[in-house]
Amino acid sequence: MNKNISYIVSTALIVALGGFLMGFDASVISGVNKFIELEFSLTKLEVGWAVSSLTLTATLAMLVAGPLSDKLGRRQVLKYAAILYALSAILSAIAPSFIALVLARMLGGLGVGASLIIAPMYIAEISPAAIRGRMVSFNQLNIVLGISVAFFTNYLILQLGSSDASWAQTLNFDKWNWRWMLGIEAIPAVLYFLGLFFVPRSPRWLVMKGEFDEALEVMSKATGPQVANQEMSEIQKAIASDTGKKTAPLSELFKKSMTLVLTIGIVIGVLQQITGINSVFFYAPMIFEQSGIGTDASFSQAIYVGLINLVFTLIAIALIDKLGRKPLLVGGMAGIVICMFLLAYSFNSATYTLTETAVTSLPAEINKDALATMIGTTFDNDLDYKASLSAAIGDAAGTYESDLLKGAININPTMVLLGILGFVASFAVSIGPVMWVLFSELFPNKVRALAISFVGLINSAVSFLVQLVFPWELATLGTGTTFMIYGVFGLIGLIFILMVVPETKGKSLEELERQLVK
Secondary structure (H helix, E strand, O other), X not given: OHHHHHHHHHHHXXXXXXXXXXXXXXXXXXXXXXXXXXXXXXXXXXXXXHHHHHHHHHHHHHHHHHHHHHHHOHHHHHHHHHHHHHHHHHHHHOOOOHHHHHHHHHXXXXXXXXXXXXXXXXXXXXXXXXXXXXXXXXXXXXXXXXXXXXXXXXXXXXXXXXOOOHHHHHOOOOOOHHHHHHHOOHHHHHHHHHHHHHOOOOHHHHHHOXXXXXXXXXXXXXXXXXXXXXHHHHHHHHHHOOOOOOOOOHHHHHOHHHHHHHHHHHHHHHHHHHOOHHHHHHHHHHHHHHOOOOHHHHHHHHHHHHHHHHHHHHHHHHHOOOOOHHHHHHHHXXXXXXXHHHHHHXXXXXXXXEOHHHHHOOOOOOOHHHHHHHEOOEEOOHHHHHHHHHHHHOOHHHHOXXXXXXXXXXXXXXXXXXXHHHHHHHHHOOHHHHHHHHHHHHOOHHHHHHHHHHHHHHHHHHHHHHXXXXXXXXXXXXXXXXXXXXXXXXXXXXXXXXXXXXXXXOOOHHHHHXXXXX
């Protein structure tokens, strides 16, 4: 049995490298925002578009990834995704304009959408019920590894940009910092493509295609011959009624028997994003700058976000098949609500006062005489302070926002840091990995690919909107109100989880189908 588990784990880890690329590709932009906003003279909505454009095409890819994998195979679609990741990284790094950058990011989004859907589906289809939760969570683990590595490489490249080392200067880390941040993703993308040649085709997909001998061979390596034969029988029974149906129509999802599982899938998919997780991952330095700690410190604190995300995802993987899915969801969502309300309180309580000393220490490029009328004036919120800055010094208020906030804000930055890290920990131990486990378990075999693509589409669409409007929200509603909105959504979701979501721990996919689809 140890040999079987080793086979499953090694296969799952290779396939889940797609999650690493997704996490890296998505969060690396957090370090890029500040620099492309200045280089391409972007508005706040254009910054949001640079971030969210990847998610837009990922959303479209999710719509077709499941059905396409039914036709071509899970493994083949993941190979195409790896190629898209590599091309996107290279083209993003050499983008001569904002439009070119967005188009390159959108190309990578196609790979994100495909791997985000197909990797957990593949892992669920090859893993035994007893360890399926942990195996599927490998994908989420790799996503957070990618996020963590991206935060670290962003900070490293930022530091190399100010290094006196001749090799760092030769590579132009200072001038091309954001280009290096985006371009290095090509390395793991190529490794992923090569690694996929060492994993088998999905056994459940093989059964659907009538490749019984190959399916049995793969399942025997995963579970042993005796269990493999039993599972083969279960799978064949589950798809027997679908003989002749090559692709399930969308209408299958809206049958009365599917109401419960589809409702759960949609609500959980929306909830994972509407509470603001990708605002934190994709704009972490921007959020920390709002607390007045400066650019370098904001990049270094973003690394803490990645590390906390990683540690608590590991905790979730250790607990998900012991405690179950629902207890993790309930505890995690409660933590999300508390942390969001804490952040809202922190920023709503902040005040902003420019002193003569603070003005003197501002960069020389700022017209300090124009700020004279603001010295000593206390502002109760960030919106009024930023509006006064814009009126006094124009565009320089945006260009040097970090310095101007650092010199004026009165806030407890430790409370902000704890609120962000607590939020990330709560997400990582609950709805982050649990959502994908539930998606891979809730839906019956005949529509699993289509259903996961559908709810994944909704999840990604909400993520797109959250990312797109976040810079605008900060500028229009204020930081405190933005986090308050996320907290309210989290509270609504917590109530839904308590009342509706079932426990799926330790049950076979076929058993869950009999229980939930009636």
